[in-house]
Amino acid sequence: MKNMLFELKEGLIISLKALQANKARAILTTMGIVIGITSVVLMSTAIKGIDNAFQTGVASLGSDNLYVDKWAWFDNDIPWWELRNRREISMDDFRKFKDLAKLPIAISPSKFTNKSLKNGDKLVESVMVIGTDAEYLKTTNLEFADGRFFTGTESDGSRNVVVLGHEIAKELFPTGDGLEKYIKMQGKKFKVVGVLAEQGSWVMGNFNPDVQAFIPIGCVFKYFSSQSRGSITINVRAPNPLMVDAVKEETIGIMRRVRGLSYDEIDDFSINQQEGLLDNINQTVGVIQIAGLFITGLSLFVGAIGIMNIMFVSVKERTREIGIRKAIGAKKRAILGQFLSESAIICLLGGFVGLIFAVLLSMVIDQFLPTTVQFDSVILAIVISLLTGLVSGYAPAYSAARMDPVEALRYE
Amino acid sequence: MNIITIEHISKIYQVGSEEVRALSDVSLNINKNEYVAIMGPSGSGKSTLMNMLGCLDTPSGGIYDFKGKNVSLMDDNQLATIRNKEIGFVFQTFNLLPRSDALHNVELPLIYAGVPTAERRDRAREALISVGLEDRITHRPNELSGGQRQRVAVARALVTNPSIILADEPTGNLDSKTGEDIMSLFNIIYEKGNTIILVTHEEYIANHAARVIRLKDGFVEKDYQVSDRYVPVNNNSSL
Numbered sequence: 001m002k003n004m005l006f007e008l009k010e011g012l013i014i015s016l017k018a019l020q021a022n023k024a025r026a027i028l029t030t031m032g033i034v035i036g037i038t039s040v041v042l043m044s045t046a047i048k049g050i051d052n053a054f055q056t057g058v059a060s061l062g063s064d065n066l067y068v069d070k071w072a073w074f075d076n077d078i079p080w081w082e083l084r085n086r087r088e089i090s091m092d093d094f095r096k097f098k099d100l101a102k103l104p105i106a107i108s109p110s111k112f113t114n115k116s117l118k119n120g121d122k123l124v125e126s127v128m129v130i131g132t133d134a135e136y137l138k139t140t141n142l143e144f145a146d147g148r149f150f151t152g153t154e155s156d157g158s159r160n161v162v163v164l165g166h167e168i169a170k171e172l173f174p175t176g177d178g179l180e181k182y183i184k185m186q187g188k189k190f191k192v193v194g195v196l197a198e199q200g201s202w203v204m205g206n207f208n209p210d211v212q213a214f215i216p217i218g219c220v221f222k223y224f225s226s227q228s229r230g231s232i233t234i235n236v237r238a239p240n241p242l243m244v245d246a247v248k249e250e251t252i253g254i255m256r257r258v259r260g261l262s263y264d265e266i267d268d269f270s271i272n273q274q275e276g277l278l279d280n281i282n283q284t285v286g287v288i289q290i291a292g293l294f295i296t297g298l299s300l301f302v303g304a305i306g307i308m309n310i311m312f313v314s315v316k317e318r319t320r321e322i323g324i325r326k327a328i329g330a331k332k333r334a335i336l337g338q339f340l341s342e343s344a345i346i347c348l349l350g351g352f353v354g355l356i357f358a359v360l361l362s363m364v365i366d367q368f369l370p371t372t373v374q375f376d377s378v379i380l381a382i383v384i385s386l387l388t389g390l391v392s393g394y395a396p397a398y399s400a401a402r403m404d405p406v407e408a409l410r411y412e
Numbered sequence: 413m414n415i416i417t418i419e420h421i422s423k424i425y426q427v428g429s430e431e432v433r434a435l436s437d438v439s440l441n442i443n444k445n446e447y448v449a450i451m452g453p454s455g456s457g458k459s460t461l462m463n464m465l466g467c468l469d470t471p472s473g474g475i476y477d478f479k480g481k482n483v484s485l486m487d488d489n490q491l492a493t494i495r496n497k498e499i500g501f502v503f504q505t506f507n508l509l510p511r512s513d514a515l516h517n518v519e520l521p522l523i524y525a526g527v528p529t530a531e532r533r534d535r536a537r538e539a540l541i542s543v544g545l546e547d548r549i550t551h552r553p554n555e556l557s558g559g560q561r562q563r564v565a566v567a568r569a570l571v572t573n574p575s576i577i578l579a580d581e582p583t584g585n586l587d588s589k590t591g592e593d594i595m596s597l598f599n600i601i602y603e604k605g606n607t608i609i610l611v612t613h614e615e616y617i618a619n620h621a622a623r624v625i626r627l628k629d630g631f632v633e634k635d636y637q638v639s640d641r642y643v644p645v646n647n648n649s650s651l
Contacts, residue, residue, distance in 0.1 A: 006526055007526075010523050017511065017512070018511075021511045320507070321509060323507075324507045324508075324509065324520075325520070325524075326492065326495075327466070327468060327495060327501050327507070328495065328496065328501065328520055328521040328524065328568065329492050329493065329495045329496020329497070329521050329524040329525065329572075330492060330496075330524045331488075331489045331492045331493070331524070332488060332489060332492075333489075334524055404469075405468045406463050406468050406469055409468075409503070409507065
């Protein structure tokens with residue numbers, strides 16, 4: 001053991017000297033590993049950032065929410081034309097359901113529509129406007145920067161009131177004085193009663209409350225589509241995540257009754273939940289992960305080939321040195337160790353520099369995708385670069401170790 | 413005391429489809445504190461014999477016994493150990509590591525012997541002093557003259573206290589004055605009780621030895637003691 005440490009130490013000293021003597025070449029060779037490690041670390045960091053963003057985005061939906069919808073959001077088992085042919089879910093269905101359901105703590109209808117919002121000459125186009133009722137607030141985790149959600153009276157009376165998402169409010173009222181002002185939606189005036197706090201889950205796209213607006217569902221039917229057209233979604237919130245399955249059972253039962261389905265008919269509605277979205281996202285992130293790491297892994301592989309190439313050149317160049325060392329008593333292991341530690345040092349050095357680059361670049365990425373280089377990717381980067389050095393250095397080092405001293409000494 | 417016993421060794425190289433007999437049948441003994449010159453024209457097999465004696469290569473046939481150990485049967489690592497502990501090489505082309513200073517070059521065999529750093533430095537410095545290079549310890553080979561380089565090589569050969577010093581044309585790359593200095597150094601080493609094997613093709617150099625072995629076509633042609641050995645003047649004043 002002591003002997004091995006001694007050999008390791010001597011091998012390292014010898015390789016450091018050799019690298020010092022060939023600085024330019026060592027640096028150029030290292031670049032391949034630097035780029036490889038930088039991209040691998042950056043990619044895994046970015047993927048973690050994307051994943052985090054998705055997870056928090058999904059979490060903002062609430063894990064104890066169910067969405068009764070004509071459409072199945074994620075279930076691809078049912079062909080789309082069957083989904084299309086399902087009966088619409090109407091406000092009537094919603095009212096009957098709400099009367100019968102016992103377990104949920106909140107039930108609200110929602111109907112999406114796409115509208116342009118105007119405040120004087122300020123215009124935000126195609127905003128996702130959600131028509132709903134006062135109880136909607138209890139089915140979400142929305143927080144307010146200003147004002148309040150509309151009241152039961154306002155929603156039941158289909159008053160022209162609106163709650164704006166953070167981004168929308170910022171565009172329409174840059175000075176932040178939107179409360180109690182009026183905006184126009186397809187010519188109709190709506191009074192701003194509330195502005196939401198920033199949610200920041202950008203990955204959700206249109207489902208991010210930051211870019212949404214909320215109005216009483218009656219207004220949607222009154223102004224933007226007739227009662228008979230378009231299906232609504234019923235948002236159902238369980239008291240806690242443990243109750244989700246029970247609530248789901250109850251919901252299915254009641255919906256079947258409300259829809260008048262006999263026992264041999266299949267459900268003509270879907271119960272959607274965050275879990276389905278999560279599965280979907282995990283799949284997507286998984287694909288990104290594999291593709292991303294594969295591509296960045298390729299660059300590391302190219303770097304490794306560079307190391308191997310330069311180590312072969314180095315061994316060839318130093319044939320005579322190897323001969324001298326062998327003649328005066330270096331064993332195979334000592335020569336192997338010398339060249340292995342040389343390539344390991346090159347790669348470790350590259351790994352460290354790559355890490356530094358990755359940390360710096362991740363600070364740039366952090367500006368638009370919140371992320372930091374995790375401690376485990378630091379360890380991983382060091383281990384990977386060390387392994388790269390050992391693997392790509394092995395063949396050249398082995399060829400050096402098994403040289404015939406007589407031949408090597410004769411080499412010019 | 414017998415250090416080397418060689419009995420009927422041969423060495424056959426395969427060059428393409430042809431067999432080349434570099435050594436046909438060589439037998440000899442070398443005792444402690446002998447000063448032997450191995451001579452012969454090129455192609456006589458003296459390089460091959462030197463490689464055998466230096467444990468850089470193993471014979472195709474016959475027995476090579478080094479201090480009671482059968483070298484013919486050793487593997488590469490065992491050979492490396494023998495070379496490290498028992499043999500000090502001095503080459504015609506010096507064979508120093510160009511990027512290392514004199515001290516590190518002399519330290520090298522001790523590194524492979526596993527000697528701790530501090531002790532190694534001391535011994536290397538001592539060896540350099542003993543060849544008269546006390547003021548060249550931190551110089552690199554390219555900062556040294558040919559004679560000085562060869563002295564570093566001699567110091568490297570001596571530093572492990574080997575059983576034999578094996579010198580292959582040690583003056584071949586030196587002018588005659590410097591060559592004479594190196595031969596004088598060898599003489600001192602010999603007189604201190606070391607065993608030296610000198611491989612050369614120059615009669616004048618071989619005359620420094622006490623015994624001459626002449627090779628021809630892979631055989632020992634002559635093996636005799638030199639009656640009127642040339643003893644060089646000691647101009648290594650520091651010794």
